[in-house]
Amino acid sequence: MIEVKDISAFEILDSRAQPTISVLLELTSGAVGKSSVPSGASTGSKEAVELRDGDPMRYAGRGVLRAVEHINGKVADPLRGRDFASLADFDEALIKIDGTANKERIGANAIIGVSMAAARAFANAERRSLWRSLTPTGVEPRLPVPHFNIINGGAHASNALDFQEFMIAPLGARNMAEAVRAGAEIYRVLRGELQSRSLSVGLGDEGGFAPEIGSPEAVLELLVDTIESAGYETSHEGVMIALDPAANGFYRDGMYHVDGEKLSSHEMVERYSEMIESYPIWSLEDGLAENDRDGWVYLTERLGEYVQLVGDDLLVTNPTIITEAIEHKMGNAALIKPNQIGTVTETLEAIRICRDAGWSQMVSHRSGETVDSFIADLAVAAGCGQIKSGAPARGERVAKYNRLIEIEATNDLPYGRAE
Ligand code: PGA
Ligand code: ZN
Numbered sequence: 001m002i003e004v005k006d007i008s009a010f011e012i013l014d015s016r017a018q019p020t021i022s023v024l025l026e027l028t029s030g031a032v033g034k035s036s037v038p039s040g041a042s043t044g045s046k047e048a049v050e051l052r053d054g055d056p057m058r059y060a061g062r063g064v065l066r067a068v069e070h071i072n073g074k075v076a077d078p079l080r081g082r083d084f085a086s087l088a089d090f091d092e093a094l095i096k097i098d099g100t101a102n103k104e105r106i107g108a109n110a111i112i113g114v115s116m117a118a119a120r121a122f123a124n125a126e127r128r129s130l131w132r133s134l135t136p137t138g139v140e141p142r143l144p145v146p147h148f149n150i151i152n153g154g155a156h157a158s159n160a161l162d163f164q165e166f167m168i169a170p171l172g173a174r175n176m177a178e179a180v181r182a183g184a185e186i187y188r189v190l191r192g193e194l195q196s197r198s199l200s201v202g203l204g205d206e207g208g209f210a211p212e213i214g215s216p217e218a219v220l221e222l223l224v225d226t227i228e229s230a231g232y233e234t235s236h237e238g239v240m241i242a243l244d245p246a247a248n249g250f251y252r253d254g255m256y257h258v259d260g261e262k263l264s265s266h267e268m269v270e271r272y273s274e275m276i277e278s279y280p281i282w283s284l285e286d287g288l289a290e291n292d293r294d295g296w297v298y299l300t301e302r303l304g305e306y307v308q309l310v311g312d313d314l315l316v317t318n319p320t321i322i323t324e325a326i327e328h329k330m331g332n333a334a335l336i337k338p339n340q341i342g343t344v345t346e347t348l349e350a351i352r353i354c355r356d357a358g359w360s361q362m363v364s365h366r367s368g369e370t371v372d373s374f375i376a377d378l379a380v381a382a383g384c385g386q387i388k389s390g391a392p393a394r395g396e397r398v399a400k401y402n403r404l405i406e407i408e409a410t411n412d413l414p415y416g417r418a419e
Helices: 065-079 087-098 108-125 130-134 176-196 216-229 265-278 293-303 319-327 344-357 374-382 395-410
Strands: 002-013 019-027 032-036 145-152 165-169 240-244 255-258 261-263 281-285 308-311 333-336 360-364 386-388
Touching: 002 065, 002 108, 019 065, 019 108, 032 108, 065 087, 065 108, 087 108, 087 344, 108 130, 108 344, 108 374, 130 374, 145 176, 145 216, 165 176, 165 216, 165 281, 165 386, 176 216, 176 395, 216 240, 216 265, 255 265, 261 265, 265 281, 265 293, 293 308, 308 360, 319 344, 333 344, 344 360, 344 374, 360 374, 374 386, 374 395
Parallel strands: 145 386, 240 281, 281 308, 308 333, 333 360, 360 386
Antiparallel strands: 002 019, 019 032, 145 165, 165 240, 255 261
16 A cells, blocks of 8 residues: 655746646655656647646746646645555546546646656655556566657647658667667758758757748658668668658648648548658658548558558547547557546556557657656556657757666667567
C-alpha cells in the first residue's frame, strides 16, 4: 500500500510562453514525484478538457489558476492520508473526484499532472525507474525510433505550408544514440540547405524550420536531398520520412485546401498515394480530418497495406474511440498523448487496446511542452518502438531524446520498431 501525504500545484510556463501546471506529490514514505503538463495547439475536438481561467486580465485568458486551485483543494483534500494499491487504483480515485466523461470539472490538465506526479512518486517508492514501473506485464520494453519534426507548418508556424509536420525517422539506426546523431546531423545539413536557397531558418513551435514553401512535394524533395547529403540512405535500413499533415487544419466545407488547391477526400487520398510512391514515406498521421470518417475508411483500404496510418485528432488517446476505429478499420495505428485522455492509466489502456488489435502506437509530445521527459519513459515502457518529440533542437524537445539516450546508456534494451 502506498499512502499519499500531500499534493500541491502551481502555475509555470510552457515553451510557448503560456501558463501550465506543475505538480508535486509526496508519499508518507518520503518518496516524491513531480510533473509538468504539456498543451496542444492543433487539438482534436474530443480531447479531454483543458481548463483555462478565461480571465482576460491574466495571460489573455490562458491562466491555469483554477486548475491549480482544484489540485490544491478538491483533489488533494480527499486524497491526503489515503492508501492506494497501485497507480491504476490512484487514477480511478482521480476519475471519480472529477466525475465527468471528459474531465471538465477538475480539468484534464490538472488531472494528468497529478497522475504523472503520482506515477513518478510510486516508481520512486518502489526504487524503480519510471519506465520500468510503467511497463505492463508481458510487454518487452524497447527504445523507440525517434521521429524528428524538422519542417514545421500548419498551426505550428506562420509560413504558407498547410501540412503541419515533416519528420525524419532513423528506422535503421543501430541504437538510440545513433538515431539521435542522424537526426541532429540531418537537421544541421537542412539549415545549410535552407540558407543556400535564401529560405528562412526561423523555427516553428516544435523546433523545426518554418521556411516559406507552400508545396508539400517541394518539402519532400528538399528532405530527400538533405538526408542523402547528410550521408544517410532513404530506406527502412536508413532514414525514412513520416508526415503529420494534421488535416483538421486545412479541411473546410468538406474539402481539403492544400497549396491553393481544393481537393475532395478521394483526391486527397490520391495525392498521398502519389507522395508515397515518389518519396520514402513510411508513416502518415491525420492525413484526413477527424470528422471525415468515410474518408478514413477509404484511406485505410487504399493505403493501409503500404504505410502506417496514425490517428491523432481522430482517436485522441481515448480507449472507447480507438476501439470503435479498430472495428471500422479507420487507420492502423494510434498517436498516444497522455493529456488527451487525462490519466496515465487510461493512456496505458489505450496502448493495450492497440497492441491487442495489432495496431502500432507512437508516443507523442505536444506543441506546447516543458522539460518534463515523462513521455520518454512511457514510450520505453509501452514497448511500441516509436516516439515523436519535435526537432533535435530546443530544450523542451531535446529533454525527451536525452532521457532516451540516458535510458539506453544505463540499461540493456533493444532499439527500434516493435514488429
Ligand atoms: P499539438 O500538435 O500538440 O499542437 O496538438 C501535435 C500533433 O498534431 O501531433
Ligand atoms: Zn498530430
